[in-house]
Amino acid sequence: MDESELTTGQCWRDVTDVLAAGIRRVLLYGPPGTGKTYAALKLGVTTGISERLVCTEDLTTGEITGTWMPTGAGKWEWREGPAIRAWTANSGRGGRLVVDEVDRASGDALSTLLAVTDSLDSARWRNPETGQWVRPGPDFSVVMTSNIDELEEIPAALRDRFPVAVRIDRPHPHAVASLSDDLRAPALNGSFGDAARRVSLRRFYAFDQLRGALGAERAARLLFDEASATAVLDALVIGSVE
Ligand SMILES: Nc1ncnc2c1ncn2[C@@H]1O[C@H](COP(=O)(O)OP(=O)(O)OP(=O)(O)O)[C@@H](O)[C@H]1O
Ligand SMILES: [Mg+2]
Structure with a gap:
């Protein structure tokens, strides 16, 4: 297979270009098994490891921002969730948060997702252990993925935070290599x-x-x-x- 064949796919060009242009909120949607999650975890991530959150009907706020965990002997310790870890990754610059199957989020979890994906100026969260206010770092980015066919299936408020939505209709060229x-x-x-x-x-x-x-x-x-x-x-x- 020649190189031109490997690089086809307007949708993937769009994703790469949008991220390279500095857009930090992107939604990838379309049929299963095309490499959306893989791309969300890797594309445009130059430092650190991406944090991943898989939405289900049972997803809780604690699984997004963090939760108290028993450490034995009646002691509790605060464990930061993936969203806050991504906010503060790379020495506070922020890293990538991947929110998979985002159409399944509902209730409290959806409200929390709205809060943690809000614009950098608006987003803030209070660490219950230290009482300190935390903000997302300047490099914080979120890529959401979903198998939905129609964008309308994404809650409007969440959709509004992700102005760029790319329909992925074919596998990533590297995936077939x-x-x-x-x-x-x-x-x-x-x-x-x-x-x-x-x-x-x-x-x-x-x-x-x-x-x-x-x-x-x-x-x-x-x-x-x-x-x-x-x-x-x-x-x-x-x-x-x-
Ligand atoms: N660019 C790539 N390079 C190598 N392997 C890839 C690449 N993209 C995807 N894959 C592989 O293809 C498979 C499917 O990819 P992935 O899970 O990202 O698909 P998806 O679109 O998120 O699917 P779903 O919609 O079902 O969640 C995985 O095994 C993944 O490791
Ligand atoms: Mg996926």
């Missing part, structure tokens, strides 16, 4: 042709690994429904002839 040659083009397209439904990156990885051990036919039957398995095998045969 580790696949066998014949799988890269189908993986970039997210399918084995018209007959097969959308196939996520994770399934391509599994297929590549399984067919090495069990053969293509069995791997396809294990990973896809009958119609799709046939389409996959046909597509690969046709591809190899071409």
